[in-house]
Amino acid sequence: MFKSEYLNRVYAGVEARNPGEKEFLQAVYEVLESLEPVVEANPRLEQNGILERIVEPERQIFFRVPWVDDEGKVHVNRGFRVQFNSAIGPYKGGIRLHPSVNASVIKFLGFEQIFKNSLTSLPIGGGKGGSDFDPKGKSDMEVMRFCQSFMTELSKHIGADTDVPAGDIGTGAREIGYMYGQYKRLRNEFTGVLTGKGLTYGGSLARTEATGFGLCYFVEEMLNCMKNDSFKGKTVVISGSGNVAIYANQKATELGGKVVAMSDSNGYIVDKNGINLDVVKQIKEVERGRIKEYVNRVSGAEYHEGCSGIWTVKCDIALPCATQNEINEDSAKALIANGVMAVGEGANMPSTPEAVAAFQSAGVLFAPAKAANAGGVATSALEMSQNSMRYSWTFEEVDAKLKGIMVNIFHNAYNAAEKYGKKDNLVAGANIAGFEKVAEAMLAQGVAY
Ligand code: NDP
Ligand code: 2IT
Secondary structure, three states: OOOOOOHHHHHHHHHHHOOOOHHHHHHHHHHHHHHHHHHHHHHHHHHOHHHHOOOOOEEEEEEEEEEEOOOEEEEEEEEEEEEEEOOOOOOOEEEEEEOOOHHHHHHHHHHHHHHHHHHHHOOOOEEEEEOOOOOOOOOOOHHHHHHHHHHHHHHOEEEOOEEEOEOOEEEEEHHHHHHHHHHHHHHHHOOOOOOOOOHHOOOOOOOHHHHHHHHHHHHHHHHHHHHOOOOOEEEEEEOOOOOOHHHHHHHHHHOOOOEEOOOOOOOEOOOOOOOOOHHHHHHHOOOOHHHHHHHHHHHEEEEOOHHHHHHHHOOOEEEEEEOOOOOHHHHHHHHHHHOOOOEEEEOOEOOOHHHHHHHHHOOEEEEHHHHHHHHHHHHHHHHHHHHHOOOOOHHHHHHHHHHHHHHHHHHHHHHHHHHOOOOOOOOHHHHHHHHHHHHHHHHOOOOOO
16 A cells, blocks of 8 residues: 555545456556655645546446348447546547457556656547457458447547547557548548558558557667667567567667567467568468467477467567566566566556566666557657648658657656656656646646536
């Protein structure tokens, strides 16, 4: 529990109102813990009920998504959109399509998105959505029918100045295209209501690469400023083989690292010579296949069943880019025993609280998700700017802005940690720096009676 009576009261309220929602409670606990010195230094926060308000979504929409498969059978999934906080801009955040999606998962993601989006320094509020629909093994037509049905309801709640969804697990260019088409059909308007769109209809160059590239820009700056070091010559392990993992691999390699392992939800591959990313892209992006296929195409590579074993592969830098709580305390200890020097979170909340504590007490540089993976949503906000201007920047222009944003986020988080007596703790620094701007805006805008 916390030292502050105010924080204890707020957390007890969240527990009572969201029973059993373990991911959401985990995310809230971590942020409140970081804010302890901020709350002590600024009594206006308690006087204005800022924390009670920030932990409660402004609006939650749960809805039925009926769709028909290729055999004519009717299926029903549950759709979610949690509009968490609009103090500094329209709600912004991805749509996750995965069978594990539930209210707790969407609320943890939406809550974290508030602070992440604030850290980007761009005007975007926090939101998240999704469904327990599983795109795996579905035909294109089935995915299309699901996306259209999902958007039929979602379209009533979003808009270019209201709420702008994007991709996340299971939602990539194909799904965004089907959703965008349905929105346009229903509303008869061509606006930037979604980001991650295709380049022929309003998408931004470098959005596909942005989360993975941004993660590596952040980690490079962290290594440089905190250890006078870089990716050059380092061995890197990356979990996942989706959008974030693939482009983290590309940038880590460009910066001089060697990526030796990647995974999917069935198992992981190890290639001591450095993973051939073209092969991974062909398997995952083109064929939508399984990562184990890699060993049939590249000699000398190994495949192991199960995901968590990837953290026993010796490396200097670990980049978890798959899903929440994929690194537990045992995995963290295995990484530490093998000499890991830096961990950069590409996925959202991939390390359990025990794992984070283990990294921090072992002196491992730790880049938390909210800061380190903010490049995706930052570039989404750049896509929104380009849509408003009806103009597009070149790849180099967007990439340069992305890099500047990631370097800036590192320094803001680093400085905020130092200011509140938590030097080198980027978890605290990111939470505090992200919170301050949102809290200031909420204070300025008053409470509606
Ligand atoms: P993708 O769907 O493209 O890829 C997800 C990858 O993670 C796949 O390799 C998938 O394996 C694996 N994975 C998913 N769920 C699990 C699970 N329960 N256990 C083990 N492996 C799993 O998603 P993204 O790359 O877009 O997202 C990855 C992470 O990054 C998520 O945490 C997401 O929230 C976060 N993120 C994404 C951003 C973006 O712009 N896309 C921005 C910021 C964060 P399989 O194919 O077997 O399912
Ligand atoms: O977790 C995330 O930041 C995302 N999935 C990206 C959200 C976005 O709006 O681009």
